[in-house]
């Protein structure tokens with residue numbers, strides 16, 4: 001496999017005056033034990049845009065994504081350095097309440113993972129844990145979250161059936177609804193459509209496009225067409241670094257870095 005330089009980097013400049021940054025990362029390094037998996041990555045993410053993280057297997061996309069709401073905390077031996085700024089707060093600061101932070105920066109995983117509970121309870125579980133018990137409020141939350149996740153029409157007559165009884169694509173949209181119910185600002189998604197068939201994938205993509213009016217979405221995907229279809233920005237990861245970060249249309253038509261060009265044109269490795 002061809003080796004590319006880790007010093008040949010292009011990162012787009014954002015203009016904070018016109019491009020509001022929802023979450024900003026500076027000099028992120030992630031270690032698993034002694035091994036450094038992410039080497040000094042600094043990327044800003046613009047509000048109400050979809051940003052795709054692409055790159056070969058093992059390039060560090062998921063590790064980087066997980067660091068954005070401290071999911072790496074759950075992995076023994078992992079350590080993150082650098083700053084992840086959300087609303088002027090470094091989410092890695094000692095006094096940050098991780099559960100509170102994850103209300104603002106939510107996550108949807110690769111495999112749909114509904115709780116073994118009803119559709120209604122899947123969505124209201126976290127809000128209730130955070131103290132919301134008013135039935136009218138919870139009912140409304142269930143309806144709006146399911147509508148935003150494009151699932152309401154299919155399940156509205158049976159909200160008390162098990163989430164596990166839904167199809168894979170519906171389960172993933174339930175997981176999106178569950179994440180949305182916490183009204184996060186930022187939604188992190190780790191290959192949310194990779195376990196789905198093409199029709200469900202297309203529905204989930206439509207859902208994401210509809211959601212970006214209200215959410216900042218950062219999505220890991222192996223699917224180049226998907227990145228090109230839905231994202232505004234794309235970051236190309238290689239060897240634990242973001243080698244190129246730019247508007248998606250530029251990444252896919254005239255990338256500045258050879259490794260990106262080879263990757264998006266299928267000549268990589």
Ligand SMILES: Nc1ncnc2c1ncn2[C@@H]1O[C@H](COP(=O)(O)OP(=O)(O)OP(=O)(O)O)[C@@H](O)[C@H]1O
Pocket residue numbers: 032037055056057058059060061062063064075
């Ligand atoms: N829990 C872990 N413990 C130790 N090393 C890990 C762990 N998770 C990931 N790594 C290593 O970190 C590096 C980046 O992995 P990561 O899963 O972030 O890459 P990726 O680009 O998301 O890959 P994929 O597309 O296959 O999911 C790899 O070398 C991987 O082996």
